[in-house]
Amino acid sequence: METAKKGFNWRRFAIASLVLYIVFLIGPIVGLDIPVVAAAIKANPLQLVQFLIIGISNGAIIAIIALGYTMVYGIIELINFAHGDVYMIGVFTSLTVLSVTGTLESKDPVKIVLGLIFALVVAIVFCAVLNATIERLAYRRLRNAPRLAPLISAIGMSFIIENIGLMWAAQAWLVPSFGTTGGASQKVFPDMLGVLFTSLGWNINLLASSGLALRLTIKDVLVIVLAVVLMIGLYLFVQRTRLGKAMRATAQNRDAAKMLGIDIDWVITATFLIGGGLAGAAGLMAGLYNNTAWWFMGFRAGLQSFTAAVLGGIGNITGGMLGGFLIGLLASFSDGYLNARWTNALVFATLVLILLFRPTGLLGEQTGQKA
Amino acid sequence: MSKRFFAVLSVLVIASMALAACGGAGGGAGATLKIVSSLPMTGSSLTQTQTIVNAMQLRLEQADYKACGGKYTIEYEAWDDASAALGKWDPAVETENANKAAADASIIAYLGTFNSGAAKLSIPILNNAGPLTMISPANTNPGLTKADKDLPGVTDSYYPTGTRSYSRVVAADDIQGKVAANFVKSLGATTVYILDDQELYGKGVADVFEATAKEIGLTVVGHEGIDPKAADYKALMTKISTSNNGGAPDAIYVGMVVDNNASQLLKDKVAIMGDNETVKYVGPDGIQTQAFIDGAGADVAEGTYASVAGLALDKLPPAGLQFVKDYTAKFGALTEPYAVYGYETMNVALKAIEDVCAAGGNPTDRAAINSAVFAIKNFDGSLGTWSFDANGDTSLTDMTFYQVQGGAYVAVGTFK
Numbered sequence: 001m002e003t004a005k006k007g008f009n010w011r012r013f014a015i016a017s018l019v020l021y022i023v024f025l026i027g028p029i030v031g032l033d034i035p036v037v038a039a040a041i042k043a044n045p046l047q048l049v050q051f052l053i054i055g056i057s058n059g060a061i062i063a064i065i066a067l068g069y070t071m072v073y074g075i076i077e078l079i080n081f082a083h084g085d086v087y088m089i090g091v092f093t094s095l096t097v098l099s100v101t102g103t104l105e106s107k108d109p110v111k112i113v114l115g116l117i118f119a120l121v122v123a124i125v126f127c128a129v130l131n132a133t134i135e136r137l138a139y140r141r142l143r144n145a146p147r148l149a150p151l152i153s154a155i156g157m158s159f160i161i162e163n164i165g166l167m168w169a170a171q172a173w174l175v176p177s178f179g180t181t182g183g184a185s186q187k188v189f190p191d192m193l194g195v196l197f198t199s200l201g202w203n204i205n206l207l208a209s210s211g212l213a214l215r216l217t218i219k220d221v222l223v224i225v226l227a228v229v230l231m232i233g234l235y236l237f238v239q240r241t242r243l244g245k246a247m248r249a250t251a252q253n254r255d256a257a258k259m260l261g262i263d264i265d266w267v268i269t270a271t272f273l274i275g276g277g278l279a280g281a282a283g284l285m286a287g288l289y290n291n292t293a294w295w296f297m298g299f300r301a302g303l304q305s306f307t308a309a310v311l312g313g314i315g316n317i318t319g320g321m322l323g324g325f326l327i328g329l330l331a332s333f334s335d336g337y338l339n340a341r342w343t344n345a346l347v348f349a350t351l352v353l354i355l356l357f358r359p360t361g362l363l364g365e366q367t368g369q370k371a
Numbered sequence: 372m373s374k375r376f377f378a379v380l381s382v383l384v385i386a387s388m389a390l391a392a393c394g395g396a397g398g399g400a401g402a403t404l405k406i407v408s409s410l411p412m413t414g415s416s417l418t419q420t421q422t423i424v425n426a427m428q429l430r431l432e433q434a435d436y437k438a439c440g441g442k443y444t445i446e447y448e449a450w451d452d453a454s455a456a457l458g459k460w461d462p463a464v465e466t467e468n469a470n471k472a473a474a475d476a477s478i479i480a481y482l483g484t485f486n487s488g489a490a491k492l493s494i495p496i497l498n499n500a501g502p503l504t505m506i507s508p509a510n511t512n513p514g515l516t517k518a519d520k521d522l523p524g525v526t527d528s529y530y531p532t533g534t535r536s537y538s539r540v541v542a543a544d545d546i547q548g549k550v551a552a553n554f555v556k557s558l559g560a561t562t563v564y565i566l567d568d569q570e571l572y573g574k575g576v577a578d579v580f581e582a583t584a585k586e587i588g589l590t591v592v593g594h595e596g597i598d599p600k601a602a603d604y605k606a607l608m609t610k611i612s613t614s615n616n617g618g619a620p621d622a623i624y625v626g627m628v629v630d631n632n633a634s635q636l637l638k639d640k641v642a643i644m645g646d647n648e649t650v651k652y653v654g655p656d657g658i659q660t661q662a663f664i665d666g667a668g669a670d671v672a673e674g675t676y677a678s679v680a681g682l683a684l685d686k687l688p689p690a691g692l693q694f695v696k697d698y699t700a701k702f703g704a705l706t707e708p709y710a711v712y713g714y715e716t717m718n719v720a721l722k723a724i725e726d727v728c729a730a731g732g733n734p735t736d737r738a739a740i741n742s743a744v745f746a747i748k749n750f751d752g753s754l755g756t757w758s759f760d761a762n763g764d765t766s767l768t769d770m771t772f773y774q775v776q777g778g779a780y781v782a783v784g785t786f787k
Contacts, residue, residue, distance in 0.1 A: 010631045054605045159455060162455060177665075179665040180661075181660075184416075184664075184668050185662030186415065186634040186635065186666030188667065290638070291634050296458040300601070335607040336610045340597050
């Protein structure tokens, strides 16, 4: 790893100059004109806070999905491409539960809260089982095959689940609001939190009474709080419990862990269960936050979360969370202060730059340890 | 084992030879003419394209799949140019479709595409194959047929043989964008923010809108391309909400198709800037579909405007009204605006075949069919009486605006 400790590091100097060149000379083309951005911030400093809120909320959802990628990679070194689509199924599961239980039509606050909690539980359980089933069907037999084989079967699972989503979105008998336009179009995930707050006579914007031109809605708060709770829970689980310890041992050295009597199959299944459960929770959160259910939403979410996992150091749980928040903030600031056209370029350019300086990601561990 | 393998193989070979013989036979009684359509049938646009395919089939059924007094049987295949991987039209699939059509000698007309970006890819391929005539029910990017003075030679480069082989029955966006800008002004707006989906069609119509808006005295606060797959646009909409000297602009114009996250964009606009009465929301024909309303929710979409070339369904000429009646009888209520264009496209193809026969020509000759298409003048079709010009553009320039009222698009006026 650390080969170039001695003397002046010309490679790093060259990369740093390149970065400065891009930022100051090519930057203005994409709207990264620092004086202009500074003036925009100065003219309306509150908006900076607004972009921060939006970025953190979006980042929280990305972070939760990223955890599933990073945990699976940590254990079996597989990029589970179907993970983003499990999240999409989470959105449809929670929407269907809300519809079937009559929560969507309800104006009764108690019923809405109970319905949401029930939908959260069902989405978590369903996606956990789905993710573990995918592992059992598509990955387990390929565990000792060349590494490309499970990767390809992961991509195949991703297409299969996308098509399930496509069919699901056409089932108007389950959710009447799917309408008659077929499964391909975007569907509404009703704004249940808005309905809940209106029924209680509260303003959905928690800062409405402060007189500030800021929107901190109950949606933002719920997404952030739920994400933080899930992350802390996961961190404690992995660090403090027996199963968590077994997972860490399996990640470090699968054969040695087996010799010590750890049931590898069960540990891997548990990892997929937890990752899937998190994706299910993220599904409900994203549905409530963005109010959309779409068969294709898992693709982009998966790409962003995978980027977040790599950015933070794949295999590292804290890194996955950090990467998620970072990407959410980057995208929000880019949309806000630069040109929306360049947001993706900016996110991935940042990824490239960080990997140039830290090939293992922000919090990545030594590559020799593989986790 | 190997014996059985050879048996199966030889059966397959014989069967395929028989099939090829059927498809390739030219001239004579009972010959087959094949017409294909290439439209995105995986993704949100399916809501629109399914009605186009239905309409094409309806037209053929009315002709009993026969042409030239029963001398030729017409076969029709609806091809999909979208892929599940992209969720919308896919450049690779459209190119493959065009190559497939070019190689199949029995195909004499290629009806499509839906997206202008896709047309750009298939026009040159088909132009080199006969030319095989291509008739689009829905492409509206002006550059496909009309040279842009800022991009000299681009339009001509689509036609490598020098012969025009692409026509469309719908008016182009140099008309749509212009009429839309005037319409936004007529709504009382003085400032407008423009967004597009960075595709040939979406950016094209948005650019025409911007140029016209500046000409007629509207202030264009900004023009940005969006990421068509983003999870949300709250940050972008927050920026727009203060872009007009600290306030929101009077109107937002979006040049995009429904597949490119159009419903999500509207949802975030309404969440940040309020309903579509406060800040007007206007788009082109790409969002004039029920899928757009269903995706956003009827309450969120309420008040949104979208323009479509041509007349409202109930204002069509008698032949068009008859089509709507026949369509409704067979497929149920028709709300999508493009079905009648699909019907007219097939009308044009059949008319070209009949004209070639009437002139004593051979309808299996692609070049003859293409010339016949371009020769269509004062055609009494379901859209009205119209002609193709030398570029393959229709002489009809009507533009109808629709507004979402109570969860469905309702025509609010027709402009030129």
